[in-house]
Amino acid sequence: xxxxxxxxxxxxxxxxxxxxxxxxxxxxxxxxxxxxxxxxxxxxxxxxxxxxxxxxxxxxxxxxxxxxxxxxxxxxxxxxxxxxxxxxxxxxxxxxxxxxxxxxxxxxxxxxxxxxxxxxxxxxxxxxxxxxxxxxxxxxxxxxxxxxxxxxxxxxxxxxxxxxxxxxxxxxxxxxxxxxxxxxxxxxxxxxxxxxxxxxxxxxxxxxxxxxxxxxxxxxxxxxxxxxxxxxxxxxxxxxxxxxxxxxxxxxxxxxxxxxxxxxxxxxxxxxxxxxxxxxxxxxxxxxxxxxxxxxxxxxxxxxxxxxxxxxxxxxxxxxxxxxxxxxxxxxxxxxxxxxxxxxxxxxxxxxxxxxxxxxxxxxxxxxxxxxxxxxxxxxxxxxxxxxxxxxxxxxxxxxxxxxxxxxxxxxxxxxxxxxxxxxxxxxxxxxxxxxxxxxxxxxxxxxx
Amino acid sequence: xxxxxxxxxxxxxxxxxxxxxxxxxxxxxxxxxxxxxxxxxxxxxxxxxxxxxxxxxxxxxxxxxxxx
Numbered sequence: 001x002x003x004x005x006x007x008x009x010x011x012x013x014x015x016x017x018x019x020x021x022x023x024x025x026x027x028x029x030x031x032x033x034x035x036x037x038x039x040x041x042x043x044x045x046x047x048x049x050x051x052x053x054x055x056x057x058x059x060x061x062x063x064x065x066x067x068x069x070x071x072x073x074x075x076x077x078x079x080x081x082x083x084x085x086x087x088x089x090x091x092x093x094x095x096x097x098x099x100x101x102x103x104x105x106x107x108x109x110x111x112x113x114x115x116x117x118x119x120x121x122x123x124x125x126x127x128x129x130x131x132x133x134x135x136x137x138x139x140x141x142x143x144x145x146x147x148x149x150x151x152x153x154x155x156x157x158x159x160x161x162x163x164x165x166x167x168x169x170x171x172x173x174x175x176x177x178x179x180x181x182x183x184x185x186x187x188x189x190x191x192x193x194x195x196x197x198x199x200x201x202x203x204x205x206x207x208x209x210x211x212x213x214x215x216x217x218x219x220x221x222x223x224x225x226x227x228x229x230x231x232x233x234x235x236x237x238x239x240x241x242x243x244x245x246x247x248x249x250x251x252x253x254x255x256x257x258x259x260x261x262x263x264x265x266x267x268x269x270x271x272x273x274x275x276x277x278x279x280x281x282x283x284x285x286x287x288x289x290x291x292x293x294x295x296x297x298x299x300x301x302x303x304x305x306x307x308x309x310x311x312x313x314x315x316x317x318x319x320x321x322x323x324x325x326x327x328x329x330x331x332x333x334x335x336x337x338x339x340x341x342x343x344x345x346x347x348x349x350x351x352x353x354x355x356x357x358x359x360x361x362x363x364x365x366x367x368x369x370x371x372x373x374x375x376x377x378x379x380x381x382x383x384x385x386x387x388x389x390x391x392x393x394x395x396x397x398x399x400x401x402x403x404x405x406x407x408x409x410x411x412x413x414x415x416x417x418x419x420x421x422x423x424x425x426x427x428x429x430x431x432x433x434x435x436x437x438x439x440x441x442x443x444x445x446x447x448x449x
Numbered sequence: 450x451x452x453x454x455x456x457x458x459x460x461x462x463x464x465x466x467x468x469x470x471x472x473x474x475x476x477x478x479x480x481x482x483x484x485x486x487x488x489x490x491x492x493x494x495x496x497x498x499x500x501x502x503x504x505x506x507x508x509x510x511x512x513x514x515x516x517x
Contacts, residue, residue: 136458137458147508156506163502164502166505167504167505167506168505168506168507169509170507170509170510170511171509194509268461268495269496269499272492275468276492278472279467280485282471282472282481283481286476286481287478290478
């Protein structure tokens with residue numbers, strides 16, 4: 001037998017549920033205690049948020065924000081909210097429309113945990129860890145984050161733009177929710193065993209709960225114990241997760257972490273340009289200096305070159321010759337002038353007088369000449385006689401004439417008596433002939449023959 | 450060593466060294482010119498490396514998972 005079943009449209013069913021909920025008086029003015037999370041003000045008019053405890057969450061909305069003291073409210077605050085339960089058909093959700101909110105504790109449970117753990121780790125000295133230096137030119141960078149998140153895109157874009165020489169090695173992990181902490185620890189362990197230069201631990205912005213895995217003790221301790229330098233970039237600027245305190249470098253965002261992990265190529269290029277310009281200038285200066293020195297040397301050489309000296313001497317000679325020439329010319333001119341004057345004077349007189357005068361001067365001239373030449377000849381004759389006398393003195397025959405004799409044996413002149421022996425045949429040379437003789441006895445002056 | 454075999458950062462450091470050494474006034478002209486030539490080559494190499502580089506991204510765990 002078929003049971004009659006009523007078929008609802010989605011709207012009809014939603015309205016049906018709405019009617020039921022709104023007909024329950026207890027739900028029309030109800031007070032709920034829970035911790036605020038996902039606090040999202042919308043254009044200063046509404047605030048959407050959730051209230052939660054360990055097992056459940058409740059969507060909430062505040063419409064009359066002007067009636068409430070908002071400044072103490074936000075994520076993690078434990079509150080008592082009063083209002084009515086209403087269905088929100090468009091989302092298929094029920095929600096608490098709050099009229100009144102009372103703060104129970106500003107530190108929510110998670111915040112409490114956060115501060116307790118932070119204090120514990122601080123006392124242990126984990127935050128005083130010696131920071132490892134970040135290598136300035138990394139080649140391999142491990143990124144521990146979700147392959148589906150915004151963080152990995154930010155990291156890739158940033159490093160691509162700044163320093164594309166690296167290899168990025170993504171170690172995927174869940175970054176929120178239950179179990180994320182185990183995945184993060186596993187990914188960090190794998191990344192640390194890789195031969196990378198830097199590890200980036202990143203996650204995009206989110207609520208305090210979203211970022212919670214990065215406050216988990218096992219994750220913080222793992223980050224603390226990594227061999228490789230680690231940069232954290234979790235959440236937004238204002239968020240401080242506990243991993244930030246044990247990282248070698250804390251960046252405010254994933255993009256920030258990427259920026260700090262690599263140098264900026266454009267700055268490097270600029271640096272290269274500067275260095276190079278400087279090097280070029282140095283070299284230029286050096287060349288100019290060399291050029292100057294070379295030029296100086298060339299000048300010095302030109303001045304001191306031997307050919308220069310010779311040239312200077314030649315110039316001196318030239319100058320001297322010119323001087324000489326001009327003085328000789330002057331003298332010649334003067335002589336010619338004198339002669340001319342004399343000639344002109346001579347022409348003025350009577351022709352016979354002229355001849356007489358000329359004969360007279362010719363006579364004088366020849367007289368002078370005869371005298372001078374005669375003297376010269378006498379000088380020469382005298383010189384010749386002297387030379388003859390001198391020559392006579394060196395003639396070897398001179399002494400022979402005086403009675404000396406030249407002795408030869410076998411054609412050779414004998415200068416000492418002791419080279420002679422008895423019965424030697426010798427020649428006696430006189431100035432007018434030769435006599436042959438035989439030595440009878442040889443002796444010195446004391447045993448004169 | 451051939452420049453082409455150098456890693457970028459090695460070339461970069463070498464270039465920095467050369468640039469420092471070129472500031473030494475005692476360095477002879479010949480040495481300066483040699484160093485400068487080497488510097489030019491390194492400079493070009495560094496620029497080329499930077500300009501030609503493309504970021505490599507490897508999803509390590511994806512590869513592992515696919516193997517598994």
